[in-house]
Amino acid sequence: MDKQVFLETKQISKKFNDVTAVNQVSMNVKLGEIRGLIGENGSGKSTISAMMSGLLSVTSGEMRIDGATYRPKDTLDAREHKISMIVQETGTIPELSIAENMFLGEEQRFVKRGFVDYKRMNQEAERALELIELRELDVTRPMYTLGFEQRKLIEIARALYYDPTLFIVDETTTALSHEGRVLIHQIMRRLRDQNKAVLFISHDLSELMDVCDVLTVMRDGELITSIEKQDFDENHIKQSMVGRVIEGNYYRVDYDGSYDDQVMIRVRNVSSSVLKDIQLDLHKGEILGIGGLSGSGMHELGKLLYGGLKPVKGEVLVYENKEDGTSAIPRKLKSIKAAMASGIGYVSKDRDKETLIMEASIKDNLVLSALDQLSHFGLILPGEEKRFALRQIEGLKIKASSMNQNVGELSGGNKQKVSFGKWIGNHSKILILDSPTRGVDVGVKTTMYQLLYTLKKEGYSILMISEELPELIGMSDRILMMKDGRICKEFSRAENLSEAMLIEHMI
Numbered sequence: 001m002d003k004q005v006f007l008e009t010k011q012i013s014k015k016f017n018d019v020t021a022v023n024q025v026s027m028n029v030k031l032g033e034i035r036g037l038i039g040e041n042g043s044g045k046s047t048i049s050a051m052m053s054g055l056l057s058v059t060s061g062e063m064r065i066d067g068a069t070y071r072p073k074d075t076l077d078a079r080e081h082k083i084s085m086i087v088q089e090t091g092t093i094p095e096l097s098i099a100e101n102m103f104l105g106e107e108q109r110f111v112k113r114g115f116v117d118y119k120r121m122n123q124e125a126e127r128a129l130e131l132i133e134l135r136e137l138d139v140t141r142p143m144y145t146l147g148f149e150q151r152k153l154i155e156i157a158r159a160l161y162y163d164p165t166l167f168i169v170d171e172t173t174t175a176l177s178h179e180g181r182v183l184i185h186q187i188m189r190r191l192r193d194q195n196k197a198v199l200f201i202s203h204d205l206s207e208l209m210d211v212c213d214v215l216t217v218m219r220d221g222e223l224i225t226s227i228e229k230q231d232f233d234e235n236h237i238k239q240s241m242v243g244r245v246i247e248g249n250y251y252r253v254d255y256d257g258s259y260d261d262q263v264m265i266r267v268r269n270v271s272s273s274v275l276k277d278i279q280l281d282l283h284k285g286e287i288l289g290i291g292g293l294s295g296s297g298m299h300e301l302g303k304l305l306y307g308g309l310k311p312v313k314g315e316v317l318v319y320e321n322k323e324d325g326t327s328a329i330p331r332k333l334k335s336i337k338a339a340m341a342s343g344i345g346y347v348s349k350d351r352d353k354e355t356l357i358m359e360a361s362i363k364d365n366l367v368l369s370a371l372d373q374l375s376h377f378g379l380i381l382p383g384e385e386k387r388f389a390l391r392q393i394e395g396l397k398i399k400a401s402s403m404n405q406n407v408g409e410l411s412g413g414n415k416q417k418v419s420f421g422k423w424i425g426n427h428s429k430i431l432i433l434d435s436p437t438r439g440v441d442v443g444v445k446t447t448m449y450q451l452l453y454t455l456k457k458e459g460y461s462i463l464m465i466s467e468e469l470p471e472l473i474g475m476s477d478r479i480l481m482m483k484d485g486r487i488c489k490e491f492s493r494a495e496n497l498s499e500a501m502l503i504e505h506m507i
């Protein structure tokens, strides 16, 4: 039986000044179906979903729901039409409570005799959280007390609370840990089985092939093809995305796993509110992978090594990079400033809040961490800045109208490239990378992996925190698995290392 169309786009386009983000796309979003949207960074996926969910207006073309023109004024209007979306980055206000965030802009619903009835608002927030089986959370807690993943889960609950007929998930799963992903997959399948429509944007092809009934491929703002589940073929999908055959290896191909004896960072008996008795050495020329569930303490470990988290007990020691291999006197890491001065770079998982300045240009974001390197006797020549920024933009294929474009205007994956390029380019010899390839398309991921391998060979020390197990296995010399704030298992690089072996020490 043919599935019923819920939302129809007819030749819709979106222009931002001279950039055409979406070009004449016609698509049918159907009930009882999970549709995946895939394409390289900047191919227009988020822009399409933003038009559907009332975040952006349509430049030309038309959308229809049940045959009637649909032109949402804003997200509230879209919600009235039963369309809800989870966006890439968290759209919450840190100082407000979970409940207040959940009903932001909807406070009128709870007004009684001129006052907001917070008791009822809190009860409804609890009801929303029950939809995703989050029962223990106190809804009066301010949002800033929650971790990145929990904030995402709150957004999911908020979207589901309004019982959407079309549920749009934009690149959310890469922000989630293994458990969070399982949960959102279950939610999408449940909605599909209730004859609702789901639009799912992701860069994880195997995830899309598993969860979706149909996949729509975008390239340069255009719809290239739609493929039904029975015709899914990984290579064919990749080729449609990039318009050419992808060649070369994805991860490094050696199983050598060796590195220099020289220690660059030593963590000694560190405990904090989350971390428990952490001991580790990061060596010169090593890629050290850190895996675990999101609450395992691995993200806190990243912050610790960048001076952004003070240990309650123990210490972090940074060793000077001695070219002749002799051991240097270590210095105790005390602050972010000291970390930067010691040549430590850090890519945060929460890139929009912690790594990038949205209102500044791509060039300024890229150059910021390399000021020392670019200055000659305290002076920075504009030409130097430009050359530096251009190298990163070209190397990482950052898609933008110019290097002066604000980072806030870039697509999610392109923001991630800027946050990566910022540290790679400034010759920080120690890189702490938390989920570095999050939201980045396959082509650029390949470039990033090759770059990391080259840096390792050049003697850089890289600590890579990741929720993507294939990435950890594919790139690390050693992997430390974390659970409940502790390091619970160490693996060395080996051909027979499998995801199942790692998962055993995560849960």
Ligand SMILES: Nc1ncnc2c1ncn2[C@@H]1O[C@H](COP(=O)(O)OP(=O)(O)OP(=O)(O)O)[C@@H](O)[C@H]1O
Pocket (backbone or CB within 6 Å): 016, 019, 020, 021, 039, 040, 041, 042, 043, 044, 045, 046, 047, 048, 171, 399, 400, 408, 409, 410, 411, 412, 413, 414, 439
């Ligand atoms: N506000 C804006 N101003 C100018 N250009 C924009 C704006 N928003 C998006 N764009 C541009 O539109 C194009 C499509 O972006 P979009 O975010 O839809 O891509 P995407 O396919 O979702 O990418 P990603 O996989 O990286 O999230 C990009 O070139 C982007 O830079």
